[in-house]
Amino acid sequence: MTDSAFRSSSVLTPTTDGSQPQVWLRRFIWKMAIAVFLLMAIGSATRVMNAGLACPDWPLCYGQLVPTQQMNLQVFLEWFHRLDAGLVGLSAIALLGLSVWWRQSLPRWVPWASGFALFLIVFQGILGGLTVTQMLRFDIVTAHLGTALFLFCTLLVMGTALLPHNGTGTARRLPLLGMTATVLVYGQSLLGGLVASQWALHQCLSRSDRCWVMNSHLLGVVPATLATLLLVGMALRTPALHPSLRKLAIAAGSLVALQALIGVATYRLHLQVEPLTVTHQAVGAALLGVLTVFTVVARRDLASQP
Known part of the structure; x- marks a missing residue:
């Protein structure tokens, strides 16, 4: 994509708050992103509690919608994980329907992005079923996590692109650094999923x-951490940087430090403290x-550069 085309993209150009349908849809997308984040946390808790096969069948649990007689902590975690996934799936269908219904009031890319999000959720559901029928095969479990993370990022991209933004045009190389750090952290997350x-x-x-496998995850910490810290340093040293970018950079730096501490504690304790592993x-x-x-x-800030 040329620089002029990049700046003229409807996703990246500065916007006002938008039409009322756009505001409603944006809020709905952010709520979906939060739901997917919680879904991943519940999925992590399901794994560390050895509850991945607590429901021996799929999509039902012991042949029931609500397995009241077999219910214990492990069964509840696996059942609730599926319930949350089902609600996210219904939300994705609603998102696509609303995007098509309100398409005249939305950027042209929104219905396509909504359709892609629905595709990811359907694919995620198929992988979820295979994790049970294939007895938690490691490659399927890792792909299940990777798809969830990609869906999470897709919803965040959509929600952020629909936010009003009046840039300062000072981002310069920060978009490239941000993309590099994002890809490296995503890869590191997949390695973590493989370890688990x-x-x-x-x-x-x-x-x-x-x-x-363990050493690959430990070595992967280095490029992901360095790229994130470089991004934070460059952002904080950039004059007249948009306040949102500065706050996001500080948040990224804080999360890297916290993740390092939790990672060391998790390794030292040999994954014996389940809440710590889920937090990681x-x-x-x-x-x-x-x-x-x-x-x-x-x-988007770069696209606003004169």
Whole structure:
């Protein structure tokens, strides 16, 4: 894409608050993003509590919509995870319907993006079923997480692109740095999912097996952290930077520091503290989300440069 085309993109140009349908849809998308974030946290809790096969069948649980007789903590986690996923799926259908209904009042890309989000949720549902029928096969579990993270980022891009924004045109190289950091953190999240789905830390410490998986995740910390810290440093040193970008950069730096502390604690405790392990995954997803929003805002800011 040429520079002129990039700046003229309807997704990136500065906007006012928009029409009422656009405001309603934007709020709906942000709520969906929060729901997907919570869905990933519940999914992480389901995994660390060994509840991934607590419901032996799919899509029902023990052949019922609500398995009241078999209900315990593990069954509840797996059942509630599916319930939340179903609500997110219905929300995606509603999002597509509203996008098409209000298409005259929305940017042209919104219905297409909504359709893509629905596709991701359908694909995510298929992977969710396969995780049960294929007995938690590690590659399917990792793909399940990767799709959820990609859906989360897609909704954040849509919601951020629909926000009103009057840029200062000072972002310069920040969009490229933001995209680089986002991709590296996404890749690191996938490595973390691979470690979790193969129980690599436990096997490495007890039998010296699958240490290469664990070491790949540990080595992946370096480029992802350096790219994020470089982004934060560049943002804070950029004069007249938009306040939103400065706040997002500070949030990214804080999340990196917090994630490092939680990661060390998780490793030292050998994944024995379940809430800490869930928090580790949630903070990683939050960091990915902040970097995604930063990148979109930075690109829109760059597009406002005269």
